[in-house]
Amino acid sequence: MIRVLHVLGAMNMGGIESFIMNTYRVIDRNRVQFDFLVNDEENKYAQEIEELGGHIYFIPPRNRGIKAYKTNIDRFFTEHREEFQAVHLHAASLSSVYVLVAAKRYHIRTRIIHAHSTSIKGSKLHYVLHIFNKLRLKKIATHYFACSDKAQHWMFDYTGRFAKSEVINNGILMKDFAYDEKKRGEIRKQLGIESDEIAICHVGSLTKVKNQSFLIDIFLQLKTINPHYKLFMIGDGPLKSQLQEKIESLKIEDSVTFLGIRKDVHRLMQGFDCMVFPSLFEGLPVALVEAQASDLQVICSDTISGMAKISDDTTFLSLSLSASDWAREIDKKLEGRKRKDNTELIQKKGFSCDTVTKKLEKIYLD
Template identity: 25%
Template sequence: MPKKILFCATVDYHFKAFHLPFMKWFKEQGWEVHIAAKGEIDLPYTDQKFRIPIQRSPFKLKNVKAYQQIKAIIKENDYDIIHCHTPLGGVLARLAARKARKSGTKVLYTAHGFHFCKGAPTLNWLIYYPIEKQLAKYTDCLITINAEDYQLANHHKFKAIEVDHVHGVGVDTERFKPITETEKSERKKSFGYHPDDFFIFYAAEFNKNKNQQLLIRSLALVQDYMPNAKLLLAGEGALQESCKQLVKQLGIEHMVVFLGFRKDIDQILPMCDIAVGSSFREGLPVNIMEAMACGLPIVASKNRGHVELVQDQVNGYLVSPHDYGQFARGLLRIYQNTDLRSQMGAASINLMNTYSLSQISQELSTIYTRYMLEEENETKSQYHHAHI
């Protein structure tokens, strides 16, 4: 009978976006892969998918039903490993797996950026910190994806059996890679733009945390000095309309392009000139890593995720998420200095070696193998005692 792993997260898109290589890896080891999440996406490398009504808000009653369903699934399937992701997926799966752990199931949780961190609102600390600290007791391995969270979990003595640090979810550097200046010009034309347009790129949901207003206001400050610049904003969300109104109010409609939801980011990013990040809070942002893999310099707001990826004045600039002037100056410096742009782009590529998919696959497979072997040894031990 094959070994079984359950991956659990709030929504199934999370697995499509970040975890297919690891699901494939388990299939290659001969394991059965099960998924529990909300959503209707058909995922590859999946033997069984359970559609669970998990809600992002911890205060929704539907999460009680989701918890009961996950508990029943775990009881029925007798998993060897459960790996949970996302805050609510991590809460519900770890609570539901308490009894299974006593029978030898190993429970792993990847924190994709704690909601409590330096500079986070007090409310986040009051709500999320006690939850994560309590649930660490029911975790065999707590995996953090940035140095600050790793230090925080150790400093606050989270009682997971082990705390590990993995450098993000990995970026496919074969898919996201630089192109030549000639190719950039040709690709810009193929998308209907002028080959001399200077592209500043950001892909993120339009919400309060992602703070696109910082980018829009910064661009307005330098519009006279960067006449051919265009800010490309990919994504959708609740604040998209208010951002469009702000663009209109500042008179820079000719400089901002709202791309909507895109599936061709790997085609758009390499033709861009600068990538930006404006958020208040990040774990370890994939959008910035993808841009770095394409050889782009970065101008980003200071937060734990950006600080880990961007070395100030090496592969870009780090600025306050409230300082439009400083952000604008960072954009302008890179815009005006071709050599600086090339140097910072090359530095981005070098720094990405740590965060490539091949590197992360190696780090994660080492962790997985450890728990696979532990589980095998426990089974052998139980068999031995039963036959003495």
């Protein structure tokens, strides 16, 4: 057995975490085991990880002090370097790659950098560090992954590593998302969705990049077209209270439900009709793959890679369009639409977790 150390902020219910856990559940754990190095002491997947044979290690984040951060990473590898044959860093940018620098120093042979975004949140210094680390990336990492072509360009252009980088699809467990009419009825009853109501959903952390404030503007316009629209928001984050205040000021609180962080997103999607995803930027959201696997109508911003389009029922719109424009397009797409089983399509497009996991397993073992 070899052990792979996955490095990221936390193991909660975000898209990156879903992708990793999907892989972890499917991979041959007699040959490959996962451990996790995180910066958040609260991890929703902690119990399942322990049950699968993995461990979660915690070190304080870099924003609490760069010197202490580096010291903690060095101490970690001093204590655990014999345990790992690979380090897999999941990152939105190259502003912090010290964990791979340390992994090389401690002779861990396989060092993977995995791009999951197409831009950066943070100060100008973070962007400068991102560009600087591009120039030395080939001396640090051995493998270069990205979730989409746009993420690939963001992370690896001008590094001399772009030609060696490859896109790893965000695989999902297809059987969990296959459309089922009976389950749809059950979920709609649980959520209080009437037969004549149209359920719009959004899955994501409540943060600026997800652009939920614009989503609420779109929903307000949908309500003027048809008062039977409802909005369900799955996720949590720092902007929740601000979004709730906006919803109350628009007097649409009776039509909007915050469902929080959920482990049953695959069940909930059965009951919805459309996912709206107006992000400012993204890599390739796992939620969009899941929505298409459930055969939801998907309307998303064109800032997201075209690789996210698996189904013909996915439409990209510009964020320069008005909320009214978005609402009219959504309402038009939903008119008379029927759901179907998209399992075969997801498999054909290479987003099956089984396919993705076999690819990663071979890389780890090689």
